[in-house]
Amino acid sequence: MDKDRKMIMFGLLLAAFVSPVFAGEWKASVVKSLDALVSSCVVIPCSFTHPEGNLPTSRLRGIWHISDQRDRCIYHYDDTLVLDNFKGRTKLLGHLGQSNCTLEIIEIKDHDSGPFCFRIELTKTETVAPEKFSFVEECVDLKMLPDPPKPKLTQLKSAVQGLPSVLTCTVPHTCPSRAPKLTWNKGIADGIIEVHREIHAGNWEMQSILTFIPEDKDDHSEVICTSTFNGGRTSSETLKLYVKRTENYSYVIIPTVAAIGTALIFAVFIIFIVKKYKSRIVELQSQEGSMWNRLSRLSRRVRTDDGK
Numbered sequence: 001m002d003k004d005r006k007m008i009m010f011g012l013l014l015a016a017f018v019s020p021v022f023a024g025e026w027k028a029s030v031v032k033s034l035d036a037l038v039s040s041c042v043v044i045p046c047s048f049t050h051p052e053g054n055l056p057t058s059r060l061r062g063i064w065h066i067s068d069q070r071d072r073c074i075y076h077y078d079d080t081l082v083l084d085n086f087k088g089r090t091k092l093l094g095h096l097g098q099s100n101c102t103l104e105i106i107e108i109k110d111h112d113s114g115p116f117c118f119r120i121e122l123t124k125t126e127t128v129a130p131e132k133f134s135f136v137e138e139c140v141d142l143k144m145l146p147d148p149p150k151p152k153l154t155q156l157k158s159a160v161q162g163l164p165s166v167l168t169c170t171v172p173h174t175c176p177s178r179a180p181k182l183t184w185n186k187g188i189a190d191g192i193i194e195v196h197r198e199i200h201a202g203n204w205e206m207q208s209i210l211t212f213i214p215e216d217k218d219d220h221s222e223v224i225c226t227s228t229f230n231g232g233r234t235s236s237e238t239l240k241l242y243v244k245r246t247e248n249y250s251y252v253i254i255p256t257v258a259a260i261g262t263a264l265i266f267a268v269f270i271i272f273i274v275k276k277y278k279s280r281i282v283e284l285q286s287q288e289g290s291m292w293n294r295l296s297r298l299s300r301r302v303r304t305d306d307g308k
Contacts, residue, residue: 025049025050025051026048026049026050026051026133026135027048027049027135028046028047028048028049028101028118028135028138029045029046029047029048029138030044030045030046030117030118030135030138030139030140031044031045031046031140031201031202032139032140032141033140033141033142033143034140034141034142034143034174034202034203035142035143035145035172035174035203036105036108036112036142036143036144036145036174037108037145037148037149037173037174037175037229037231037233038108038109038110038144038145038146039107039108039231039232039233040106040108040148040173040175040178040229040230040231040233041104041105041106041107041108041175041177041178041230041231042104042105042108042142042174042175043093043102043103043104043174043175043176043177043202044102044103044104044105044116044140044202045102045201045202046094046100046101046102046103046118047094047099047100047101047102048099048101048118048120048135049099050120050122050133052122052131054097055097055122056097057095057096057097057098058097059122059123059124060096060097060120060121060122060123061077061096061120061121061122061123061130062075062077062092062096062101062118062119062120062121063075063076063077063118063119063120063121064076064090064103064116064117064118064119065116065117065119065134066114066115066116066117067114067115067116067117067136067139068117068136070119070134073086074086074090074105074116075090075091075092075103085109085111086105089105089106089107090103090104090105090106091103091104092104093177096120101118101120103116103118104175104177106178106230107231108142108144108231110144110146112142112144113141113142113143113144114139114140114141114142115139115140115141116139116140116142117134117135117136117138117139117140118134118135118138119132119133119134119135120132120133120135147233147235148227148229148233148234148235149171149172149173149227149235150171150227150235150236150237151169151170151171151182151225151226151227151235151236151237152169152170152171152237153167153168153169153223153225153237153238153239154167154168154170155167155239155241156168158242158244159214159218159241159242159243159244160214160243160244160246161214161215161216161219161243161244161245161246162213162214162215162246163213163214163246164211164212164213165211165212165213165214166209166210166211167184167209167210167212167223167225167239168207168208168209168210169182169184169207169208169210169225169227169237170205170206170207170208171205171206171227171235172199172203172204172205173204173205173206173229174202174203174204175204175229175230176196176198176204178230179196179204179206179230180206180227180228180229180230181206181227181228182194182206182207182208182225182226182227182228183225183226183228184208184210184223184224184225184226185222185223185224185226186210186212186218186223187210187211187212188212191210191211191212192208192209192210192211193208193209193211194206194207194208194209195207195208195209206227208225214241214243215243216243216245218241218243219241219242219243219245220240220241220242221240221241222238222239222240222241223238223239223240223241224236224237224238224239225237225239
């Protein structure tokens with residue numbers, strides 16, 4: 001008896017665990033809050049599950065509406081049911097058959113704050129009414145940004161004349177489908193690498209990495225990175241560039257070599273003069289000795305003649 005009871009309990013627990021997996025549940029995952037730049041765009045990440053399991057996109061209908069006002073749609077598969085001030089500005093980026101309900105809103109207005117909620121409709125047959133569910137507990141609020149965020153400009157290490165220098169420019173955004181463009185006032189296209197990545201749900205950053213070789217003329221110049229957002233809004237950041245000159249000892253070497261050369265020339269000149277002076281002295285001494293010998297012989301000859 002106890003064994004049967006344990007088997008029954010185990011079966012109930014297994015059923016409770018497995019049934020949601022196979023039967024599915026009405027669940028949605030929507031980011032709670034996003035910044036949205038006025039005049040630009042925003043992409044709201046969204047995914048969902050439903051009791052019917054996997055169904056083709058053709059049998060699913062997606063709707064986005066304002067909070068609990070289901071009849072005020074900002075996106076609807078039937079365009080005629082979309083609010084006038086949202087017509088032409090919203091579309092689904094994902095495929096509902098892949099449980100992706102991501103929404104894009106372009107040309108953001110300062111009143112597009114939300115909250116916005118997702119609603120799904122499941123069509124079964126032509127004679128059976130579609131099953132509908134609104135995820136009113138999973139909605140997104142948009143925080144309107146009147147001005148675009150400024151990029152962050154960093155220099156990895158000090159610039160040295162003639163050596164590669166690396167600068168990075170990073171700007172956050174919330175519209176990966178129409179990411180901002182980053183441009184520089186220095187360098188060339190071949191020296192620029194772009195990295196686009198998601199920081200966390202719905203928040204992205206565009207990064208531009210510039211590699212260039214600074215010259216002497218670049219010292220104390222300004223490096224400017226400009227971000228251009230969808231809709232034409234721009235922001236920029238400036239960095240003062242200080243370029244270290246490469247070690248150059250010519251200002252020491254050249255005068256030293258010149259001094260040494262001058263000293264050598266002077267020394268050779270002195271040696272030449274001394275040698276010439278010594279040879280002249282020897283010559284004079286030689287002449288003086290010859291004259292003295294002549295005088296001595298003449299003196300002896302005169303004495304000899306007097307003795308006679």
